Amino acid sequence: MTQDERSTPTDSTSEHTPSTGAHMPALERSVVGSVGVALMGAGLRSARPLQKLVLGTVGAGLAAMAATGRNPIATALKIRQGAGGEVLVGDAVTIGRPAAELYALWRPLENLPQLMTHLERVEVLSETRSRWTVKAPTGEVSWEAEITADEPGRRLAWQSLPGAAVENHGEVLFRPAPGNRGTEVVVRLAYRPPAGTAGAIVARLTGEEPAQQLRDDLMRFKREQEVGHAPTTEGQTSGRAAKGGEA
């Protein structure tokens, strides 16, 4: 990723590069196109009419996706992508606590795994540099990142350093909510999924995906700060427990 493509926001009022819908990178287009053509061929050779129809239709669909560079599945799943092909994720929550207090919980980056459960650990290397590790289906994935903006009580921004396994950048904003309602915590992330748009779709469909994880993390953070714990029904009694199943 070149400096130009990073589209790192420069101040707290900036927005992400407008979403362009799902735009497939060139490598992904050629892979998807080849698979599509292969399926169409298999469909044409098939003796069974149903198989002919299904393989032919799916194959033609993939080929069309590759030809246009647009992924309608990603679009339908509302996977937002930036002009550079990176996946954009953003969410927000209002928490009944002062901004300075919430910022103070985020700034020591080594505490972040407590707020974001999919983070394995964050090691602070210097004032601005840190090493991030997440759990992945293939094991652990690590990268180094640097803080690109730090406005105490207002905003924190970071980006991964060149060579990261998962290129990413993002920011957290802490905005006072109108009417004494506390703080609006806004998180914006941009990352390149290891397997391109297809990887983002698979992650979305299996529920293991940053947009979902971010939502859960923000709600858990809000509940910790407002109530002191997350509500639960885990371990409660039910008719399932009586039959030896899970409660």
Next chain:
Amino acid sequence: MKAIVWQGTNKIGVETVPDPTLLLPTDAIIKITSTAICGSDLHLLDGVIPSMEKGDILGHEFMGEVVEVGREVKKLKVGDRVVVPFNIACGVCDPCRRGLFSACDNSNPNHRMAEALYGGTSGGGLFGYSHMYGGYAGGQAQYVRVPFADIGPHKIESDLSDEQVLFLTDIFPTGYQAAEQCGIIPGRDVVAVFGAGPVGQFAARSAQLLGAAHVIVIDRVPERLAMAEAAGCQTINYEQDDVLVALREATGGRGPDHVIDAVGMEAHGHGPGALVDTAKQRLRLSFDRITALRWALLSCAKGGTVSLPGVYGGLIDKVPMGAAFAKGLTFKMGQTHTQRYVAPLLARIEARQIDPSFVITHRASLDEAPDLYKTFRDKHDGCIKVVLNPWA
């Protein structure tokens, strides 16, 4: 302990399940002395509320005695006699601080499920009412775990009987909120209530308490209409009369100033609209049958309020929006913010302004409950409201 368990659509049974335990330091355990079957439980029996799971313990109208409290519970102690609102609220989030307890941000552990259906926002948890609303075990049982025990439960310190205070947990506040949100001008406004089930009965009597000049109740079941008449309401049997014509006649052509739809998503009714609703619901294309809502919008007077205590679950169509717009109607709706009403309505009961036990027609044990769900749904045997004694 014994509990009423959802075993599938139209399958409700009595099972022996493990006793509940404290899961968080803000929990309490209540030994239930009285519990009721609510009209909204019938939507669960009928299988039209999504995200029920086999083995779920039902029930959200219950009261009893505190037998155990978590270490962070400050207001309750063992031995207290309490009524427990059916909704679970944290008491500290922005909606709770505004008194919108049923919209609590923090009490629903399955927020993700509701957010997917309702546009990125979820309501608070409910006892015994589907996983979308938190999946909390309900109170048609001998014991129940009550989360956020300092927020919901309200101590009963007078010598009022269970039957006089039990309905503070749901149907009385629900009917009262429905009437209150109409903004009735005392001595002037006419209020029509669709549905003379328990919530409709309390909505009608609450409208009277709030000074309505005249209350009209619409239903088709003779004993429900008789109960409303006993409170001094005019009644209309929609199977014998054309509702819209009868309401115009009863109001000098103006229509009722406010209309309360105490029926909700499983309305009966006639005509092509009702047939389409039923067919779509059977095909799972729609969750809701909305005859009562259509009548409410079509009958309401200019500038009136349509108040919806009846539960709606999914997407609806063929809503007479043009009529609502032309008349400048206001819509008020939502789950009851029960916690807001328990104390003031208890004061009304203590002042003998109302005795909520009037609505009870059936008393039974837990073992008899599965049959009574069906008696209640089919409106057999004059059944209007069932109260269960878990220890009978």
